[in-house]
Amino acid sequence: MDFMTKMKNQAKADVRTIVLPEGEEERNLTAAAEITRDGIAHIVLLGNEAKVRAKASDLSLDLSGCRIIDPLTAENFEEYANEFYELRKKKGVTPEQAAEIMKDPMYYGTMMVKRNDADGMVSGAIHTTGDLLRPGLQIVKTAPGVSVVSSFFIMETNSAFGDNGTLLFADCAVNPMPDEDQLASIAISTADTARHLMGFDPKVAMLSFSTKGSAEHEVVTKVQNAVKKANEQRPDLIIDGELQADAALVAKVAAQKAPGSEVAGAANVLVFPDLQSGNIGYKLVQRFAGAEAIGPICQGFARPINDLSRGCSAEDIVNVVAVTAVQAQTR
Structure with a gap:
C-alpha cells in the first residue's frame, strides 16, 4: 500500500473537518468534491455562496456534502473579530481593524481552527506561504515546546x-x-x-x-x-x-x-x-x-495548518487535506 492510500484510509477511519479558505477557486472545488465523495474529510469552503455554487455548477461538481461559509455574513463573525482583537490588542490592533482583518478568509479560516470549529486548514493555491503563516502565527501560534514553525x-x-x-x-x-x-x-x-x-x-x-x-x-x-x-x-x-x-x-x-x-x-x-x-x-x-513530492506540510503549529504550492493540482489538495486530517487525529 502506498503512502497516500494509507493516509486516506486513516483519514476515513476518524473523519475530521478541514476548512479550505480559497473556496471560490476551481482546484479547491474539484478537490472538495472528491474529498467529500470519498469520505476523506468534512469540508468547509469559504467564499460567496452564490459564486461557489455557480462555479461548481459550471464544473459539474457535487458539493452537496460541503458546508459553504461566507465570512462577511457568518453568524459568528463578531465573535471571531472580538477574539482576534483580544489576541492582538497589545500589538496595537483596534476593534475596527480586527473586524476588517477577519473579513479575510485566511484569517477567518485560521480562527475556525483556533476555536475548534475546524480541525485543520489547507490553503496556498492562490495565496503565498506568508499569507498562511501570518494568521497562523498570530492566532493558532506554535505548539508547546516548539520554537519555530x-x-x-x-x-x-x-x-x-x-x-x-x-x-x-x-x-x-x-x-x-x-x-x-x-x-x-x-x-x-x-x-x-x-x-x-x-x-x-x-x-x-x-x-x-x-x-x-x-x-x-x-x-x-x-x-x-x-x-x-x-x-x-x-x-x-x-x-x-x-x-x-x-x-x-x-x-x-x-x-x-x-x-x-x-x-x-x-x-x-x-x-x-x-x-x-x-x-x-x-x-x-x-x-x-x-x-x-507531497507538501509542503507545516509542522510546529499548535493545530494543523498546511500550505500548498500555487502550481498545485486538485489531487495535490486532496493529498494535503488527507495528511492534515491525520495530523489532526494524532495531534
Whole structure:
C-alpha cells in the first residue's frame, strides 16, 4: 500500500473537518468534491455562496456534502473579530481593524481552527506561504515546546533509500536562513513527525557540503552546532551530521566518510541547512527522479495548518487535506 492510500484510509477511519479558505477557486472545488465523495474529510469552503455554487455548477461538481461559509455574513463573525482583537490588542490592533482583518478568509479560516470549529486548514493555491503563516502565527501560534514553525515534504521515490523509498525533506518552504537553534528545532520537529505521522524509526541526517569536518566554513560550523544542540535537547532521537547527501544515503559511501554513524547510509529524514538548498533539492529529486513530492506540510503549529504550492493540482489538495486530517487525529 502506498503512502497516500494509507493516509486516506486513516483519514476515513476518524473523519475530521478541514476548512479550505480559497473556496471560490476551481482546484479547491474539484478537490472538495472528491474529498467529500470519498469520505476523506468534512469540508468547509469559504467564499460567496452564490459564486461557489455557480462555479461548481459550471464544473459539474457535487458539493452537496460541503458546508459553504461566507465570512462577511457568518453568524459568528463578531465573535471571531472580538477574539482576534483580544489576541492582538497589545500589538496595537483596534476593534475596527480586527473586524476588517477577519473579513479575510485566511484569517477567518485560521480562527475556525483556533476555536475548534475546524480541525485543520489547507490553503496556498492562490495565496503565498506568508499569507498562511501570518494568521497562523498570530492566532493558532506554535505548539508547546516548539520554537519555530517549519515545513517538510514527503518524498516518495522509486529507490532503496529512506524507508522503503520514502523520505522526509525539511525545511523546503518556510525558513530562508535558519540559525543553529532553529535548525536544531527543525530536526527535532521533523523526527517527531517521521515517528508519529509516518510510522518511521527516524534517522535524521543534517546535511552540508562537508562530512564530519572534511571542510571548514561558518555554514558547516552552523550545522555542527545544530547537531550538538539537537542531541542535547532530545537524546532519545537519532540525529547526526554534518553529512554530505551521499554519505547520508549510500552505505558504501557512509562506510568511507562516516564510519560508526547510526544515520550515515541509512537516513530517512534529510534536514537541509537553508531554504535555498532544501527547495532546490526536493525539486531536483521530483523532476529528475520522478519522485512524488507531497507538501509542503507545516509542522510546529499548535493545530494543523498546511500550505500548498500555487502550481498545485486538485489531487495535490486532496493529498494535503488527507495528511492534515491525520495530523489532526494524532495531534
